[in-house]
Amino acid sequence: MKLFYCNLSLVLATAAGFTIQTGNINKYNSISTALYAGNPNPVFPVQYAPVAASPAISSNTNRRPIVAGNWKLNPATKAEAIELLNGLKAGGVHDSEVVIFPPLPYLSDALTILAGTGINVGAQNAGSNTKGAFTGEIAPSMLASSGCSHVLLGHSERRSLFGESDSSINERVQACLAEASLNVVLCVGETLEEYEIGLLKSVVDTQLRKGLAGVSADDLLMGRVVIAYEPVWAIGTGLVATPNQAQAAHVAIRDTLLSMYTNPEVASKMRIQYGGSVSPDSVKDLMAMPDVDGALVGGASLIPDSFLKIIQGSWN
Numbered sequence: 001m002k003l004f005y006c007n008l009s010l011v012l013a014t015a016a017g018f019t020i021q022t023g024n025i026n027k028y029n030s031i032s033t034a035l036y037a038g039n040p041n042p043v044f045p046v047q048y049a050p051v052a053a054s055p056a057i058s059s060n061t062n063r064r065p066i067v068a069g070n071w072k073l074n075p076a077t078k079a080e081a082i083e084l085l086n087g088l089k090a091g092g093v094h095d096s097e098v099v100i101f102p103p104l105p106y107l108s109d110a111l112t113i114l115a116g117t118g119i120n121v122g123a124q125n126a127g128s129n130t131k132g133a134f135t136g137e138i139a140p141s142m143l144a145s146s147g148c149s150h151v152l153l154g155h156s157e158r159r160s161l162f163g164e165s166d167s168s169i170n171e172r173v174q175a176c177l178a179e180a181s182l183n184v185v186l187c188v189g190e191t192l193e194e195y196e197i198g199l200l201k202s203v204v205d206t207q208l209r210k211g212l213a214g215v216s217a218d219d220l221l222m223g224r225v226v227i228a229y230e231p232v233w234a235i236g237t238g239l240v241a242t243p244n245q246a247q248a249a250h251v252a253i254r255d256t257l258l259s260m261y262t263n264p265e266v267a268s269k270m271r272i273q274y275g276g277s278v279s280p281d282s283v284k285d286l287m288a289m290p291d292v293d294g295a296l297v298g299g300a301s302l303i304p305d306s307f308l309k310i311i312q313g314s315w316n
């Protein structure tokens with residue numbers, strides 16, 4: 001059985017340093033793509049058979065799918081952002097919950113253009129300070145009072161490129177949850193090296209315990225936190241985890257939540273997205289897994305047609 005879907009042309013093109021053009025959007029080259037340079041058929045030592053959640057965690061069929069689009073540092077201009085937003089607006093309203101995370105300068109346009117579509121707008125990060133002499137920072141209250149409903153926290157690019165630690169991510173989580181109207185998407189996931197030596201579960205366990213420290217079971221039961229499982233090796237590489245791999249990681253996440261909160265309801269109700277090279281082709285098989293509740297989408301969220309197909313695929 002093939003362990004991974006491998007978009008060979010994408011891997012080789014990015015490894016060779018080409019810019020990939022998709023529609024009008026210049027897709028970024030992920031740092032993790034470099035890990036695959038010259039090795040289009042990586043073999044990973046840890047293989048997962050289908051797993052089910054612990055019997056203590058009821059299989060909850062009421063988790064509404066949630067699809068989020070992480071635009072990262074794209075697109076380069078406001079005119080392109082408006083074109084993208086209008087493309088999303090044309091897709092109408094959706095059965096799944098949808099959130100987009102544009103760069104900060106486009107938030108106001110996103111809120112205006114997407115009003116009435118049900119698509120939520122969030123920020124890609126927030127600081128933990130509320131106000132004062134913190135040049136360059138953004139306070140959760142600023143986002144909440146501007147109309148944002150979500151904040152993405154702990155993305156692997158924030159961790160690896162900007163030095164965000166589990167404890168600083170936890171401060172941000174708590175500061176955002178202190179704003180009654182803000183919800184958090186907390187990203188966790190292991191690097192390729194960690195994956196290869198079988199550390200997936202322990203890495204994700206630590207990130208959850210530290211990232212959610214001090215967060216109440218009530219906030220989780222109210223659905224104010226969504227976990228995004230994003231294996232770093234899958235982000236921007238075209239290498240999507242197999243449905244079994246995603247399912248195994250999501251079960252591990254529920255196990256950690258059960259152990260942290262000793263409340264099966266918290267573990268059952270938590271929505272867990274898979275992220276990492278999700279495409280219209282892979283979304284349905286991923287969503288068919290009982291513990292995959294949605295997708296966090298990077299590159300494909302910059303192409304309205306692809307993102308709308310992923311939203312559609314998350315429901316069907």
Ligand code: PGA
Nearest residue numbers: 235236276277297298299
């Ligand atoms: P990708 O990015 O879909 O381009 O892999 C996902 C993410 O970084 O959230």
